[in-house]
Amino acid sequence: MEHHERADGAGFPARKSGDALDKLGQIIALTDMLYSLRFKELVLNAATLQDCMPFLRVNTKSYTEENYRAISSILRRAKPTEEEQSSGSTSDLASKVQSANDIAIKLLEPLKELQEHIAENANCAARKSIAILLSQIQSVIHSSGSNTEELASWLKNAGAATTPETVQELTDLHTTYHEIFWLGKRINRHLTELHEKEEDSTLNKLEQSIQEHIEKGWALYN
Numbered sequence: 001m002e003h004h005e006r007a008d009g010a011g012f013p014a015r016k017s018g019d020a021l022d023k024l025g026q027i028i029a030l031t032d033m034l035y036s037l038r039f040k041e042l043v044l045n046a047a048t049l050q051d052c053m054p055f056l057r058v059n060t061k062s063y064t065e066e067n068y069r070a071i072s073s074i075l076r077r078a079k080p081t082e083e084e085q086s087s088g089s090t091s092d093l094a095s096k097v098q099s100a101n102d103i104a105i106k107l108l109e110p111l112k113e114l115q116e117h118i119a120e121n122a123n124c125a126a127r128k129s130i131a132i133l134l135s136q137i138q139s140v141i142h143s144s145g146s147n148t149e150e151l152a153s154w155l156k157n158a159g160a161a162t163t164p165e166t167v168q169e170l171t172d173l174h175t176t177y178h179e180i181f182w183l184g185k186r187i188n189r190h191l192t193e194l195h196e197k198e199e200d201s202t203l204n205k206l207e208q209s210i211q212e213h214i215e216k217g218w219a220l221y222n
Contacts (some may be wrong), residue, residue, distance in 0.1 A: 001016075001087055002016060002021055002025030002026070002029070003025055003026075003028045003032050004024055004029070005017075005021055005025065005026075005029070005065050006029075006062040006063070007021060007026070007061065007062055007064050007127070008061040008062055008132050009047075009129065009131040009132065010062070010129045010133055010136075010186070011029075011062075012189075015125055015129060016037060018064075018125075023064075023066075023067070026034060026063055026064055026067050029063070029192040030063055030071050033055075034049070034052055034055070034071070036183070037052050037055055037175075037178075038051075038052055049075055050075055051171050051172070051175055051184070052075060052175065053072070053075055053172070053175075053178075054173075054175040054176045054179065055068045055175055055178075055179050056068065056071065056072055056075065057143070059136070059179070061136070062136075073080045090158070090159060090160075090161060090166065090170070091159035091160070093159075093167070093170045093171065093174060094158040094159035094170055095159060096156060096220055097155060097158075097170050097173045097174050097177065098152075098155040098156070099220055100173075100174065100177035100178075100181075100217060100220055101146060101151065101152065101155060101173075101177065101212055103177075103181075103216050103217040103220075104141075104146055104177055104180055104181075104217065105146070105211040106213055107181075107184060107210065107214070107217070108141065109209065110206045110209040110210050110213070111134060111137060111184070111187075113206060114130070114134065114187070114198055114203075114210070115131070115134045115138075116123070117202055117203065117206070118130050118131050118134070119128070119131070124142045124194075124197070126190045126191075126193045126197075127190075127193050127194070129190050130187055133183050133186055133187050133190075134187065136183055137180055137183050138185070140176060140179065140180055140183075141180075144173060144176045146176075146177075146180075158170055177217065177220075180217075180222055181214055181217040181218055181221075184210055184217075185214055185218075186215045187210065188207055188210055188211055188214065191203055191206070191207040192207070195207075
């Protein structure tokens with residue numbers, strides 16, 4: 001099966017991409033990831049299927065356009081149950097998102113250094129995959145407004161708000177940060193692979209720093 005492969009070539013084990021991927025394998029990849037996201041990793045925060053939409057926006061290039069459009073259409077039509085609509089505390093969610101934002105900002109420092117270091121020699125497959133994932137994270141940061149004073153200021157006051165719009169924005173940010181940390185885990189997987197092939201003290205230092213921030217961020221979702 002190819003359910004760990006991605007259309008942009010950043011998956012594993014063979015790093016297949018585009019037309020080389022089997023359609024059924026990509027459908028299974030999407031459903032497997034969404035099931036894990038909804039029922040294992042975000043379940044403690046009462047996430048709904050609609051709340052997985054930020055995950056798809058982050059990974060627009062990870063799946064073929066046909067499959068991406070199909071699953072997006074399904075999720076947009078998904079309706080939360082009454083229990084899902086009434087569960088959770090806005091202040092608790094705002095606190096978690098603020099913590100995730102703080103960790104993500106610190107994570108950007110080693111990731112930026114890694115991006116510059118990888119660019120010096122991006123010939124091998126693992127380095128190419130890391131470059132793709134780093135580009136995805138930069139895209140997420142830009143689209144979500146992370147690492148801005150405006151977002152930090154908004155988060156300080158969001159916990160007192162109870163409007164559906166505020167709750168939805170917090171939920172979207174919560175899912176977005178989850179995906180940033182997940183992409184960080186994938187980057188470290190490729191860094192581990194590089195260690196087996198080459199000696200690079202800079203990569204070793206960056207891997208340790210990234211891992212430290214990823215563990216702190218991941219703890220918010222467990």
